[in-house]
Amino acid sequence: MAVSAFDLLQGTLDLLVLRTLFEGEMHGWALAQRIFDRSSSAFQVQQGSLYPALHRLEDQGWVRGSWGISEQGRRARFYALTAAGRRQLVRERANWERYVEAVRSVLRPLEGAAPAR
Amino acid sequence: MITPTHLLRRLRYLLGRTRRTGAVDEEMRFHLDMLTAALVREGLSPAEARARAEREFGSTMRVREEVGDAHGLTWLDDLWRDLRFGARALRRSAGYTTVALLTLALGIGGTVAVFTVVNSALLTPLPFREPDRIMTLWTAMEGGVDRMTVSVPNFRDWKAQSTSFDAMAIYGTGFGTRASIVGGSEPILAAAAQVSDEFFEVFGVPAVIGRAFQRGDGFGTQAPGMVLSHGFWQRAFGGDSAVIGTRLGVGSGRAYTVLGIMGEAFDFPRGTEVWIPMPDIQGAFWARNGINFRVVGRLSPDRAIEATQAELTVIARRLRETYPNREDNHADDITLSPLSTEVTADVQDALLLFQGAVVLVLLIGCANLAGAGLARGVVRQREMAVRAALGAGRRRLIRQLLTEHLLLGLAGGALGIAVALGLVRVFQATAPANLIPFTSLTMDSRAIAIALVLSVLVGLLVGLVPAWLGSRMDLRSSMVAGVGEGPGRAITGWTLVAAEVGLAVVLAVGATLLLQSFRNVLAQDTGVRVEGVLTAQVQLPGQRYRTTADRMPYWNTVLDQARATPGVLAAAAVNLAPLSIAGTAFLDVEGRTEPNEGAGFRLVTDDYFRAVGVRLVEGRSFTPADDAEHLPVTVINQALADREWPGESPLGKRVRSRGFDSQGDQWLTVIGVVNNIRYWSLEAEIRPELFVYYRQRPERLDAMTLVLHTQGSPQAFVPSLRGILHRADPEVPGSFSTLAERRGETVRDRRFIMTLLTGFAVFGLMLAALGIYGVLAYTTASRTREFGIRMALGSRRREVMVLVLRRAGVPVALGLIGGLAGAYGLVGLLRSMVYGLDPHDLRTFMFVVPVLIMAAAVACLIPARRAIRVDPIIALRSD
Numbered sequence: 001m002a003v004s005a006f007d008l009l010q011g012t013l014d015l016l017v018l019r020t021l022f023e024g025e026m027h028g029w030a031l032a033q034r035i036f037d038r039s040s041s042a043f044q045v046q047q048g049s050l051y052p053a054l055h056r057l058e059d060q061g062w063v064r065g066s067w068g069i070s071e072q073g074r075r076a077r078f079y080a081l082t083a084a085g086r087r088q089l090v091r092e093r094a095n096w097e098r099y100v101e102a103v104r105s106v107l108r109p110l111e112g113a114a115p116a117r
Numbered sequence: 118m119i120t121p122t123h124l125l126r127r128l129r130y131l132l133g134r135t136r137r138t139g140a141v142d143e144e145m146r147f148h149l150d151m152l153t154a155a156l157v158r159e160g161l162s163p164a165e166a167r168a169r170a171e172r173e174f175g176s177t178m179r180v181r182e183e184v185g186d187a188h189g190l191t192w193l194d195d196l197w198r199d200l201r202f203g204a205r206a207l208r209r210s211a212g213y214t215t216v217a218l219l220t221l222a223l224g225i226g227g228t229v230a231v232f233t234v235v236n237s238a239l240l241t242p243l244p245f246r247e248p249d250r251i252m253t254l255w256t257a258m259e260g261g262v263d264r265m266t267v268s269v270p271n272f273r274d275w276k277a278q279s280t281s282f283d284a285m286a287i288y289g290t291g292f293g294t295r296a297s298i299v300g301g302s303e304p305i306l307a308a309a310a311q312v313s314d315e316f317f318e319v320f321g322v323p324a325v326i327g328r329a330f331q332r333g334d335g336f337g338t339q340a341p342g343m344v345l346s347h348g349f350w351q352r353a354f355g356g357d358s359a360v361i362g363t364r365l366g367v368g369s370g371r372a373y374t375v376l377g378i379m380g381e382a383f384d385f386p387r388g389t390e391v392w393i394p395m396p397d398i399q400g401a402f403w404a405r406n407g408i409n410f411r412v413v414g415r416l417s418p419d420r421a422i423e424a425t426q427a428e429l430t431v432i433a434r435r436l437r438e439t440y441p442n443r444e445d446n447h448a449d450d451i452t453l454s455p456l457s458t459e460v461t462a463d464v465q466d467a468l469l470l471f472q473g474a475v476v477l478v479l480l481i482g483c484a485n486l487a488g489a490g491l492a493r494g495v496v497r498q499r500e501m502a503v504r505a506a507l508g509a510g511r512r513r514l515i516r517q518l519l520t521e522h523l524l525l526g527l528a529g530g531a532l533g534i535a536v537a538l539g540l541v542r543v544f545q546a547t548a549p550a551n552l553i554p555f556t557s558l559t560m561d562s563r564a565i566a567i568a569l570v571l572s573v574l575v576g577l578l579v580g581l582v583p584a585w586l587g588s589r590m591d592l593r594s595s596m597v598a599g600v601g602e603g604p605g606r607a608i609t610g611w612t613l614v615a616a617e618v619g620l621a622v623v624l625a626v627g628a629t630l631l632l633q634s635f636r637n638v639l640a641q642d643t644g645v646r647v648e649g650v651l652t653a654q655v656q657l658p659g660q661r662y663r664t665t666a667d668r669m670p671y672w673n674t675v676l677d678q679a680r681a682t683p684g685v686l687a688a689a690a691v692n693l694a695p696l697s698i699a700g701t702a703f704l705d706v707e708g709r710t711e712p713n714e715g716a717g718f719r720l721v722t723d724d725y726f727r728a729v730g731v732r733l734v735e736g737r738s739f740t741p742a743d744d745a746e747h748l749p750v751t752v753i754n755q756a757l758a759d760r761e762w763p764g765e766s767p768l769g770k771r772v773r774s775r776g777f778d779s780q781g782d783q784w785l786t787v788i789g790v791v792n793n794i795r796y797w798s799l800e801a802e803i804r805p806e807l808f809v810y811y812r813q814r815p816e817r818l819d820a821m822t823l824v825l826h827t828q829g830s831p832q833a834f835v836p837s838l839r840g841i842l843h844r845a846d847p848e849v850p851g852s853f854s855t856l857a858e859r860r861g862e863t864v865r866d867r868r869f870i871m872t873l874l875t876g877f878a879v880f881g882l883m884l885a886a887l888g889i890y891g892v893l894a895y896t897t898a899s900r901t902r903e904f905g906i907r908m909a910l911g912s913r914r915r916e917v918m919v920l921v922l923r924r925a926g927v928p929v930a931l932g933l934i935g936g937l938a939g940a941y942g943l944v945g946l947l948r949s950m951v952y953g954l955d956p957h958d959l960r961t962f963m964f965v966v967p968v969l970i971m972a973a974a975v976a977c978l979i980p981a982r983r984a985i986r987v988d989p990i991i992a993l994r995s996d
Contacts, residue, residue: 028144029151046173047148051141052183059126059188067140070147077144 013045013053015096018081018089021063025080027070028054054079062088130188141184145177195513196520203521206497213493214525217486220884221529221575224479226536229560229568231475233541235468236563238554239461244382246321247415252422253459254285254412254429257450262714264452267412269395270405271436271448272313275412278432281425285414286316287395290386297656297850298353298391299366304850305353307390309367314394317344319415320385327361327377329392334376336397342376343367349390350378366658367393382557386411388550405446406703413456426453443712447703464552466949467870474627474877477620479571481881483578484617485888490522490583491610492895518584519577526576530568534560537568549865582609610892614885614925615932618969621878621885622936623943625965628878630944630951631871633961637953638864644794644803645695646730647860651831652694653823653838653851665815671845672811672818676722678841684828689725690811690821693717695794696859704807706761707771707784716757717796717806718774720817725808726752726791728826729856736768736789739810749813751785757805758790772807785809799863823851831855870950882972889976893925897984902993909989921981929973937962 020026020034031054032045057063062085070076081089149170156166185194207214242248254275257263272287279285289311296309313336317329329344343365345354354360364372373393416425429451440446501514509517541558586606655675662668672690679688702718725731726738734755743750751772758767771784785807793803811818827834835853842851897904904917944956954961 027147029148047145048176048180048183051144051148051180052187055184055187059123059130061123061126074147074150075143076147077140 011092012096013049014057015089015092016043017050017053017057018062018085018092021079021081022086022089025078027068027076027078029076031079057085060088061085127188138181138185141181142177145180195516199517199520200524202517203524206521207525210493210496213489216489217525217579218529218532220482220486221526221572222532222536224475224482225530225533225568225571225575226540227475228472228479228571229533229537229564230540230544231468231471232567233537233558233560233564234544234554235472236561237556237558238464238468240563241554241556241561243457243460244322244556245385248457249455250416250418251319251456252282252414252416252425253454253456254414255452255454256408256448257433257452258447259449263450264454265447266408267410268405268408268447269403269410271408271446272410272412274436275429275432275451278435279425279428281417281420281428282414283417284315284318285412286313286319287410287412288312288316288386289395289410290389296367296391296393297658297848299658299848300353300360300363304848306850306852307349307353308388309391309393310386310389311395312392316392316413319413320383321415322380322383324377325380326358327375329377329379330394334394336395341371341373341394343373343394344376344392345378346384346390346392347379347381352390367391384555405440408447422453422455426451429453460555464554467552467866470627470870470947470950471873471877474624474874477624478877478881478884479575481617481620481884481888483575484613484620485884485891486579487582488610488613488888488892488895490579491586491606491613492891494583494586495606495895495899515584519580522580522584523573523576526572526574526579529575530572533572534565534568537564547869549869551866552869582613607896610896611924611928614889614892615928615935617885617888618929618932618973619936619939621881621972622933622965622969623940624874624878624881625968626937626940626944626961627947628871628875629961629964630947630954630956631867631874633954634950634952635864635867635871638799638867640953641795641799643696643799643856643860644731644792645856646826647856649827649829649831650729650856651823651825651827651834651838652854652856652859653825653842654694654820654854655823655842655849655851656820657818657846657849662819665818668818669815672722672821675823675841675845678844679823679825679838680724682834682837682841684834685825686828687724687728687826688823689728690722690823691725692720692817692821693796694822694824694856694859695729695796696799696856696863702774704805705773707773709761713761714805716753716772716774717804719806719808720811720814720821721808722811722821725824728824729794730826731794732792734790734792735766736787738789738791739808739812741812743810744812745815749780749783749785750788750810752789752791752808753787754791754806754808755793756803757807760805774807780814799860824856831857867950867952882969886972886976889925889929889973890980893921893977893980894983896924897921897980900984901987904984904987905989905991905993908987909993914985917985917987918981921984922977925973925977929970933966933969937965940965 016035016039017031020031020038023034026034028047028050032047032050036044054063054065058065058079062082063079064082065077065079067075068078152173153163153166153170156170157163161169243251245251254267255263256265256267256271258265267287269287272285276282276285290308296307297304298307312330314330314332314334317323318331323329324344325347330342334342345360350356350360358378361375361377364374366372379392416422433448433451436446437449504514504517505511538560541560545553545558586609657668657671662671676688676690679685702715704713704716706713721739723739723741726733735758736752738752739750753767753772761767761772762770767787767790770787772787773784774781791808794806795801796804823838825831825834825838832855838853839851842849904920907917907920908914940962941957944951947956
């Protein structure tokens with residue numbers, strides 16, 4: 001398994017988890033797999049960060065956890081996005097866009113620009 | 118953690134925590150299994166997959182913690198953990214914990230107990246309706262005398278002319294003489310107060326059974342009623358409510374109907390057992406210049422004190438114009454003062470002194486515990502080091518240690534409350550009546566709050582020192598055994614010792630001042646013979662002893678029989694006995710027009726001076742020849758002679774006394790001078806007095822005190838005297854005492870205050886000595902190795918002992934100096950309680966120094982001897 005090349009910031013992890021859960025209810029393992037797949041194998045979230053994040057989100061009320069049966073027939077904890085979580089997702093997404101845009105606008109002059117006097 | 122729902126969620130999580138920890142584990146296990154399965158799918162063997170999965174998985178514990186943090190309230194978690202840990206640590210060092218709990222229980226308990234009394238006396242309102250509206254009124258005279266008692270006619274005029282009061286009343290206590298109440302088989306003596314009709318209305322307190330006086334009940338009513346106190350009702354009638362409506366004979370022979378019983382809490386004036394209406398009679402005692410009574414009033418709700426005072430001043434001036442003669446009307450002005458101030462004035466100083474002293478003792482105790490905590494901290498240093506190595510930050514360690522001491526403080530405080538309850542009860546049983554407040558002594562919420570605050574503060578105070586030092590350390594050196602000493606600890610320990618010594622010195626100086634004052638007071642010359650004098654207060658009921666012809670024979674019979682009793686060396690009677698109440702009458706000196714301060718008026722029979730051991734200084738005493746047919750004469754005391762005729766003989770001069778004397782217009786010729794006698798108490802100023810012979814004033818003989826000079830113990834003669842009184846008139850009881858007892862009573866308050874403060878000082882000194890011992894023992898123990906080396910290198914035992922003592926000597930000396938300086942600054946506060954010496958008198962301070970040095974020396978003895986007993990070989994080997 002490829003080791004994660006990037007260090008995910010805690011805030012970003014929250015955003016990814018919320019976005020992924022938007023697609024539906026899933027348990028922690030499935031969530032980690034889905035993020036791995038959708039990030040083109042860039043982000044491999046370790047359980048050391050995943051579960052604290054999930055529980056933090058649950059504590060904030062953005063995510064709700066409940067026990068259910070996995071595809072293998074095992075008992076597992078499933079997490080679903082709440083209405084408040086959906087709203088938080090929108091907010092965080094907007095923040096992220098703004099953040100990216102800001103970084104991009106600072107970086108832009110460097111690409112292909114003439115060196116400063 | 119901002120929103121309430123959020124908080125609720127977290128609390129709910131906490132409650133189901135154990136269940137959820139299992140749940141998190143299960144969640145982790147699921148993830149682990151899935152990871153293992155994924156690895157197997159990639160080609161690893163199940164065993165290898167499992168191993169790798171577990172390695173990659175890392176520490177579950179960490180995850181569990183973080184999950185817990187995400188959901189829980191960390192600080193609450195930590196607090197709970199700290200408390201449990203603290204409790205365990207305290208249980209482990211049982212010795213320290215026991216001593217600490219004891220010290221704290223006594224210290225906090227004592228402080229709370231004293232505070233309960235202070236609270237009752239000074240902070241709680243009096244048990245009357247709207248007590249801040251109740252005022253006292255006094256006669257004020259030019260020349261700075263602003264708190265004299267009041268006369269009935271003046272009271273009537275003030276009441277009629279003032280519009281500021283809802284109710285105003287005048288009352289008198291008969292100067293402490295007791296009235297005989299006749300209702301049952303035997304007459305009983307009771308403390309009686311004569312009050313006007315609005316008296317109970319002023320206080321706004323109703324009777325619990327029946328009723329109290331109302332308007333129209335006072336001043337010479339046709340069918341007079343009386344009101345009983347709760348205590349008297351129990352004492353005399355066993356609490357039988359059938360007594361209401363019955364008629365009881367009181368003193369003067371009139372019968373009063375019992376109207377009602379007051380509640381237990383109502384005790385005004387202090388110690389009153391029956392309230393009877395103010396009689397409406399004429400006579401010198403009741404004239405406008407007979408200022409023998411006290412006045413209370415209830416301010417109307419819309420009136421302010423200042424405005425009322427102004428109104429009263431105007432009234433007084435108006436009366437002065439109407440009655441310009443100063444001998445007839447003594448009031449130049451009226452002083453208005455809230456009742457609460459009057460009641461607390463005497464008691465305030467003593468109570469605040471107690472409060473200060475007990476707090477000092479508590480502080481000494483805390484310093485002791487902090488010092489003990491230092492030594493204990495050394496023992497736990499390795500434990501602290503391990504904790505630090507495991508990741509506990511310094512703040513965490515401090516918090517842990519503080520929590521532990523907070524727990525100790527709270528436990529000590531809880532015990533302290535129990536101790537305080539007991540102490541309050543002891544105080545109620547042993548304290549003199551004057552020091553016990555009007556409001557009953559209960560531990561209310563304020564006292565509990567103080568206990569709580571003290572517990573927390575003390576816990577933090579005691580814990581701060583070990584917490585600070587315990588968390589600061591070099592990890593590596595602490596884990597190596599044998600290192601137990603840092604210079605920081607020793608200095609802190611000695612600083613505590615210096616502080617303790619200083620506080621103990623302050624207490625000792627205060628106690629010494631009071632002890633010396635007490636001795637000074639007792640040494641005061643009473644002017645009379647104190648041992649071997651029996652007194653009996655007798656009041657003749659007015660109905661059967663209406664005239665002189667009725668009264669004179671009674672006294673003559675009783676006195677003759679008393680003189681005939683074997684063992685009685687002299688017998689006489691006087692209106693007011695020495696060392697008791699004293700009144701002041703107004704005095705006119707022939708040939709003088711300026712007003713003077715008056716003099717005490719005493720009515721005496723033959724042999725009075727001989728009976729009480731008063732010396733004749735000049736002239737002669739009374740003889741039976743000085744009767745109504747002959748020259749009216751008086752004997753005066755030295756103080757009066759010195760005041761009115763300094764430097765010359767007063768014999769032949771003439772005086773007269775209005776207000777007290779029934780024949781106040783008659784000039785009395787001075788025939789003799791006697792030495793001074795003390796009244797009120799040993800501390801009061803000597804008052805000028807004049808003595809008048811009973812044969813010349815037979816109309817005054819209704820209430821007298823018999824004085825018998827006996828051979829041997831006066832108590833032994835009580836039965837004989839009682840028999841004589843009974844034979845003379847079975848319905849007239851006597852109230853017996855001795856002059857020695859009276860002298861003891863006058864110093865009762867002072868003795869109590871002195872004893873209590875001395876107790877505090879001794880206790881504080883013991884604690885300080887204990888503290889010195891503790892720190893010295895600890896520091897010498899940690900220097901065992903050093904002593905061993907020194908002795909191995911040739912030091913003699915004496916040199917080692919000097920080393921030890923010198924180390925202790927410095928902080929003790931510093932504490933002594935600091936304490937003396939502090940005491941010097943504070944003794945001014947004791948000025949009102951000190952007698953016969955200046956509080957700043959250096960001799961007091963000098964006395965304390967050797968006492969303290971001795972205490973310190975005793976404390977140092979054991980550790981010093983232990984230090985020199987050290988075997989160098991063993992010391993060097995121990996590590």
